[in-house]
Every structure is written in structure tokens, then in C-alpha cells.
Amino acid sequence: MTVRELCLTEDFKPLALPDGEREIKGVYIGDLLSWVMGRASADDAWITIMSNQNIVAVASLADTACIIVAEDVKLESEITDLALSKGVNILSSDKSIYETAVILSKLL
């Protein structure tokens, strides 16, 4: 499933979608950025509640397919602008991290 296709489902809203055709091949969950940096795999959808600009750098380094900011955490426009300019997809989910993962598990 591509990131754009995921955005068409009711549970996910695009916050920045510069590369919607990215294929999602797995899921990673974590908030400790240094940990995620070393462990998330390329093409994962990464679920987090962190909202610092560093998430864009981590997603870029780990080459994840997209960041999913769960629990309806709001992002400042500078972060979505940064994501657009760096080619990093960010989606939002108003569900808990667990529920978001369960939904993904059914879709993928």
C-alpha cells in the first residue's frame, strides 16, 4: 500500500505528502529518537507522538515511508514545511498508538 492510499482511508490525514507514491512495507513504533534512528527499517510507517523537528531528520536518515503522528498530536507549520522540503511524508491519526498500529496491521 502506498502512503497516498493510506491517506484515503478515514483514519489517516496527510499533514505533508511530498512523496505519496512511497510503498509502505512495515511498521515501527517508538518515541526515543536515537533508538528509532538505529532500528526503524527503510519503507516502514513510523508511529510516534513526538512533534519536534528532529522527527523529520530521523525519518530521512532511516528512510521510512512516512511518519504517523498518533494521538492527534499537533505539529507546527514549520515542521510540516520542513517535511515538504525534505521529501518526508507525515500523516496524522487521532487514534492511540496501539489503535493506529492495529488499523495498519489490518491494512498492510
Add this chain to the structure above:
Amino acid sequence: MKELSLNILDITENSVKAGASLTEIFIDESDEKLVLTIIDNGCGMTDEVLKTVTDPFYTTRTTRKVGMGLPLLKMEAEQTGGRLSITSKHVSADADNHGTTVCAEFNKNHIDFTPLGDVVSTITTLIQGHPDTDFFYRHSFDVKEVSLDTRELRAVLDDVPLNTFEVIKWIEDNLKEQYLEA
């Protein structure tokens, strides 16, 4: 990072890469605050570079010279309501007095405070990895303190390298002992 001691390792690595002959690591703790200060006499940074070091994209994408260390440390300090400050003087500005000072302030009682972790291993690893540069370490809490100065060790050891197994083991045991007594 999972422990502040890993941040110390990371930031100090920058100092060594900047050619520092001496890197000082201070941890000053009170009941509420922990202040981590790392001072080196390396080549320093120009004002232009200094402005970009907490921007993760400058560091990860263009040169990879510095790494994610400073952006992460800044985030960890700020998420406890603390702050990170960096001052630097580049060697081109003053050939006799240059280097970088990184200072991170944490509110220890904040729930998102990252624990200090195994700082003895950090200091030991640093010395083992860089036996030809000097480190001064001082961790003070209220009136007590733990400290280690490789310049003093070097003076006693003559030509024995600091990363000799026995020396490293002694450093590790000495630090552990100081912590037990403090």
C-alpha cells in the same frame, strides 16, 4: 538518547574530532537541576557553522561532520524545561584561545528527564578510545564531588599509554570507588 552518558560520549567525540588536546566535562547537580558542561580547546566553529549545529538537516545531510548529537541533546534539555547553549571561538579568530563550550541544563524533577546512566563507562570508554588527548571530568553534587584528570595520571605514568589495560582498569575502579564514597 536513552541515557545522558551516551550524549556525553557523542558530544565529546565532536571535541576530539575538532582536535582538542583537552576536553573538560562537568556535571553539576543540585536537587532540582543537572547542568552538563563540555568545554574543549579544539578548532572551534565560525559563527555561520555555530548557527546551524542544532539544525538536524545541516548535520545529517550536508557534511555528517557533527551528527545528530546536538539536536538531540537540545531536545532532551528542552523537554525538561531546560535549555542548551553553545558558544565557540574559531581558531581563525584567535589562534591562542579557541574551542567550543556546550552547556545543557536539565530540570531533574521533570518526568521526561533522561537519566544520567553509566557515566563511569562513558569516561572510561572516552579515555580508552583517545589515549593521546586529555580529559578532565568532575561530577559535583552539593558539597561532594567525583573527579579525574588524565593530565595528573600522565604525569605519574611517564610513557605508559593511558589505554593500557591496567591503567583503564584502575581508572574505572577509581571512579567507582569515588562514587561509592561520595
